[in-house]
Amino acid sequence: MCGIAGFFQRDHQDQSCLERMAAALAHRGPDAEGFFVEAGVHLAHRRLAIVDLESGQQPMISSNGNEVVVFNGEIFNHLELRAEVGPNLFSTNSDTEILLYGYQKWGHELFNRLNGMFAFAIYDKAAHKLVLARDRLGQKPLYYAKRSEGFTFASEIKPLFKVPFIDKRLRVDVLPKYFAHEYIPVPQTLYEGVWKCPPGHWMSVDLNSLEVEIKPYWQTTYKNIQEHRSEASLMEELDAKLKASLKYRMMADVPLGVFLSGGLDSSTCLALLREMYPDRELMSFSVNFENKSFDESSYSKLMADRCRSLHHESVLSPETMLEVLPHIETCMLDPIADASIIPTYLLCKHARQFAKVAIGGDAADELLGGYPTFAAHAMFGHSAWSKPIQQLLLKLSQCLTTDMDNMSFDFKIKQTLKGLGYANPVRNQVWLGACDLMELQALFPDHRQLSLDLIYAEVLKYWQQCDAIDPMNKINDLYLKTYLTDDILTKVDRASMMNSLEVRSPFLDVNVVEFINTLPHHMKRRGQNGKRLLKNMMRGRLPNVIIDRPKKGFGMPISHWFRGPLKDLLKARIDAAPAPFSRSTLQHWFDEHQKGVVDRRKPLFAYFMLQPYL
Numbered sequence: 001m002c003g004i005a006g007f008f009q010r011d012h013q014d015q016s017c018l019e020r021m022a023a024a025l026a027h028r029g030p031d032a033e034g035f036f037v038e039a040g041v042h043l044a045h046r047r048l049a050i051v052d053l054e055s056g057q058q059p060m061i062s063s064n065g066n067e068v069v070v071f072n073g074e075i076f077n078h079l080e081l082r083a084e085v086g087p088n089l090f091s092t093n094s095d096t097e098i099l100l101y102g103y104q105k106w107g108h109e110l111f112n113r114l115n116g117m118f119a120f121a122i123y124d125k126a127a128h129k130l131v132l133a134r135d136r137l138g139q140k141p142l143y144y145a146k147r148s149e150g151f152t153f154a155s156e157i158k159p160l161f162k163v164p165f166i167d168k169r170l171r172v173d174v175l176p177k178y179f180a181h182e183y184i185p186v187p188q189t190l191y192e193g194v195w196k197c198p199p200g201h202w203m204s205v206d207l208n209s210l211e212v213e214i215k216p217y218w219q220t221t222y223k224n225i226q227e228h229r230s231e232a233s234l235m236e237e238l239d240a241k242l243k244a245s246l247k248y249r250m251m252a253d254v255p256l257g258v259f260l261s262g263g264l265d266s267s268t269c270l271a272l273l274r275e276m277y278p279d280r281e282l283m284s285f286s287v288n289f290e291n292k293s294f295d296e297s298s299y300s301k302l303m304a305d306r307c308r309s310l311h312h313e314s315v316l317s318p319e320t321m322l323e324v325l326p327h328i329e330t331c332m333l334d335p336i337a338d339a340s341i342i343p344t345y346l347l348c349k350h351a352r353q354f355a356k357v358a359i360g361g362d363a364a365d366e367l368l369g370g371y372p373t374f375a376a377h378a379m380f381g382h383s384a385w386s387k388p389i390q391q392l393l394l395k396l397s398q399c400l401t402t403d404m405d406n407m408s409f410d411f412k413i414k415q416t417l418k419g420l421g422y423a424n425p426v427r428n429q430v431w432l433g434a435c436d437l438m439e440l441q442a443l444f445p446d447h448r449q450l451s452l453d454l455i456y457a458e459v460l461k462y463w464q465q466c467d468a469i470d471p472m473n474k475i476n477d478l479y480l481k482t483y484l485t486d487d488i489l490t491k492v493d494r495a496s497m498m499n500s501l502e503v504r505s506p507f508l509d510v511n512v513v514e515f516i517n518t519l520p521h522h523m524k525r526r527g528q529n530g531k532r533l534l535k536n537m538m539r540g541r542l543p544n545v546i547i548d549r550p551k552k553g554f555g556m557p558i559s560h561w562f563r564g565p566l567k568d569l570l571k572a573r574i575d576a577a578p579a580p581f582s583r584s585t586l587q588h589w590f591d592e593h594q595k596g597v598v599d600r601r602k603p604l605f606a607y608f609m610l611q612p613y614l
Contacts, residue, residue, distance in 0.1 A: 002058070003028030003046040003497070004070040005159045006121055007152035008130065008207055010040045018042045021159035027331070028072070028155060028497045034058050036068050040150075041123050041130070041207070045070045048500055050357060053253050056094035063089070066125045067103060071096045072155050073118030073140045074504070076248035081113060103131070111202050111217040115248070115510050119197075121153060130205040136218045137363070137508055138186070138199030138485035141493055143334075145194045146212055151205050155497075157194060157333040166193075170614070172580055176444055176455055179435040179606050182337035183486040185458040189334055190613060196334075199485050218510075220477055222468035226518050234523060235537040237515060239272075245509035246272055246359070254356035257283035258309065259347060259503070262299025264370075264531060265361025267546050268538055269506060273359075274307040275541075284309040285351040285358065287316055287343045289557065299546060306543065314350040316343050316556065318565035324349070329612045331498050337434055337606035338487050339558045344495040352499045362488055363507040366479035367516045368534055369525035370551055373431050374475065376416055378527065382424040382471050390421040411599055424471065425463040425478055426456045432483060434606040442585045443603070458482065472521040480513075559601040563594055570604060573611040581607075 003025030005018070015037050022033050022044040029046025036043040036059040045058035051074070061068050075081070078095035081102055089101045095116075102110040103122055108131065117139035122131045132153060134142045144153040149165035161168050169192040178184050187195045197203055200218040205211075226234065246269065250256065258270045273282060284307075286300040297313065304311035321342050328345055351358050365371050394417045419430040430436045435443060440450055453460065459482060466477040496503040506512065516524070523533045535547050562570055574590055577583040586607060593600040 002072045003155045004072045005154035006043040007163050008041050009150035018044045020162040024159040030500050043070045050252050052093040055092040060096050062100040067100045068123040069099045071120040075116040077115040128207045133202040134197045136200045139489050142197040176440045180433045180455045182434050222473045224518050225520050241512045245506035245512050249504040252357045256357040257355040259358050259360040260284040260286050260300045262296040265364040267303045270307045282309040284311045287314050287347040316346050335610050337609050338491050339556045341491045343556050348496045348499040348501045352501045357502045360503050360505050362505040366484045368531040370530040374525050375528050384423040385420040393417050425459045429459050434602040444580050445582050470521045
C-alpha cells in the first residue's frame with residue numbers, strides 16, 4: 001500500500017517538483033521513496049512495505065526497459081497470474097511486477113484479470129503513452145488533471161497542486177451536490193479541472209497529443225440471477241468464496257489484525273479466520289464511545305473472547321476529536337461529511353501501534369441489503385408519495401420529541417418522511433444525504449440551476465444503466481456505485497493512509513461481489529431481515545445476539561457535541577460562511593439544533609467539514 005504521483009510536461013527534467021509531490025504523500029508510504037524522470041515523464045512513489053520487504057521498490061522497470069510502473073494497492077492473485085505469464089520473467093516476489101509483465105502480455109486486458117485493490121500508472125515508452133487504472137469499486141483513489149502544458153495524477157489531490165501548471169480554484173457549482181450526497185460524486189472534485197478516475201476504468205494518455213481516453217474494463221451485472229439454487233448450496237458457495245478471499249488478504253510480511261465492531265460483518269471475518277487458522281494468534285481492534293447509545297464495546301469484547309483474539313480498545317472523547325480534527329482536515333482536500341471518518345481515523349491510529357495491515361467488513365451492507373433504508377424501500381415502494389400527504393405527515397412528526405442519540409426513533413421517522421416525497425433513485429439519496437432539494441434552495445438562494453436532474457444526475461444515470469430487473473437489486477447497485485465508493489471507501493482509505501495502515505475487506509473481492517450480485521434479492525433481504533444469506537450461513541458459528549442485533553452503524557455523537565464541546569467552533573465557522581451560502585439559513589439551523597427543536601446534525605456537519613476549504 002503506497003502513494004503514487006506523477007506528471008508529464010515536455011522538456012521538463014527538474015526532479016524538485018516531483019519530490020514535493022512525493023513529500024505530500026509521505027503518510028501513505030513512510031518506508032521508502034523512489035523517482036523516475038525521462039523525456040518529460042515524471043513518476044514518484046512512496047512505499048508502505050507489506051509484501052517482499054527487501055525488493056519491492058518502485059518505480060519498477062521491466063527487464064527490457066520499455067515499461068515503468070508506480071502502483072498503490074495489492075494484487076492478491078499475482079501468484080496465479082505469474083504462472084500464466086511465465087514465472088521465469090520475474091526477479092522479485094513483489095505483486096507490482098505482475099503489472100509490468102502482465103501488461104506486456106495482455107495490454108489493457110490485464111486490468112480485468114486483476115483481483116485486488118489498486119491504482120497504478122504505467123509509462124509505455126514504445127507507445128509514448130501513460131496507462132492508468134483504478135480497481136473495480138474504488139478502494140484506491142486516483143486523481144488527475146490536464147492542462148495545455150501537461151498531465152498529472154496522484155493518490156490524493158494535494159500533490160497535484162505542487163505541479164506548476166495546476167492552479168487551485170474552487171468549483172462553486174458542485175457545492176449543492178456535496179450537501180445532497182455528503183461527498184462530491186465521481187468523477188468531479190471540489191476543484192476546477194481536477195477529476196477522479198471512475199472505479200473499474202482505465203485511462204490512456206497520449207503523450208504526443210495529450211489526448212485522454214477513459215474506458216470501463218468492468219461493469220456490475222445482475223443478469224444471471226440464480227433463482228433455482230437451494231439456500232444451502234448458496235451458503236456453501238458464499239462460505240467458500242469468503243474464506244478464499246480472507247486467505248488472499250492474510251498474505252503479508254508484516255503484523256496483521258482485524259477491525260472488530262461487534263457487528264455481523266466484522267464478527268464474520270474474525271470467526272472465519274479463527275476457523276481457518278485455529279492456532280494462529282489473531283489481533284483485533286475496536287474504538288469505543290463514552291456515550292452508550294453509540295458504544296458497541298460489549299459486543300466486540302464478546303467476539304474477541306469467543307475467537308480468542310488479542311483485543312485492543314481505544315475510546316473516542318470530545319477532547320480526542322478536537323485533537324485529531326485538524327490533521328484530518330489538512331489531509332483531506334476531497335471532503336466527505338461522514339462523521340465516522342473521525343472514529344475510523346482513531347481506530348486506524350490505534351491499530352497502527354500493533355499492526356501494519358487490518359481486515360475490515362466493508363461492503364457487506366451494500367451488497368446484501370443491510371442498511372435500514374432497504375427495509376424502508378420494501379415497506380414504502382419506489383414511487384413518490386403525494387406531496388400533501390407527505391407534508392401533513394412531516395408536520396405531525398414535528399410533535400415527536402427530538403432525541404440526539406444514535407439513529408433515534410424521531411430521527412429515523414423524520415428522515416424517512418422527507419424522502420417519501422421523491423421517487424427512486426432520488427429518494428434513496430435524500431435518505432442518505434444532508435439536504436433535500438428544498439433545503440438546498442434555502443442554503444443556496446442565488447443558485448440558478450438547482451433541479452433534481454442536475455443535483456442527482458449521477459444516481460439517475462446509474463439507475464438507468466443498471467441491468468437489474470428487481471428494483472431492490474437496483475438499489476444494491478446504486479449503493480455500490482455511489483455511497484460505497486465515494487463515502488465508505490474514501491473514508492477508510494483516508495483514515496487508514498493518514499496513519500500508514502493498509503485496510504483490506506474480504507467482501508470487496510471481485511469473486512465475492514460477482515457471486516452476491518447473482519443472488520435473488522430475497523436471499524439478500526426478506527422483510528426486515530437484511531443480509532439474510534450471510535446471517536443464515538453464520539447461524540451457530542456466531543452468537544445469536546450478534547446475528548440478530550439491529551444494524552447500528554459506525555456513528556459518533558456529533559449531535560450532542562454540536563451542543564457542547566464543538567458548539568463554539570461550529571458557530572465560528574458559520575459566522576465565516578462566504579457566498580454562495582445563506583449565512584442566515586445556517587444560523588437558523590444552528591439555533592434549531594441548540595434549542596433541541598430539530599436535529600440538524602447532517603447539514604451542520606456537512607458544512608463543518610467543508611468550511612476549512614472555502
